[in-house]
Amino acid sequence: MYGFLWRLFPGGVVGKLLCSLLLAALVVVLLFLYVFPQVEQLLPFQDVTVDSGTGAPAGG
Numbered sequence: 001m002y003g004f005l006w007r008l009f010p011g012g013v014v015g016k017l018l019c020s021l022l023l024a025a026l027v028v029v030l031l032f033l034y035v036f037p038q039v040e041q042l043l044p045f046q047d048v049t050v051d052s053g054t055g056a057p058a059g060g
Contacts, residue, residue, distance in 0.1 A: 005020070005023070006020075
């Protein structure tokens with residue numbers, strides 16, 4: 001797959017490297033803006049319970 005993308009991008013090594021970096025940045029932006037917020041609702045990260053479990057008084 002990477003070889004296909006490398007052949008697909010225009011230009012020499014510098015142009016191909018810039019296109020690769022631009023594509024990677026675009027994927028990261030799309031993940032953070034659209035995919036992760038949708039998936040977050042399905043994950044149990046908001047169900048947080050804070051308990052010391054030792055029976056010691058708080059703040060002491």
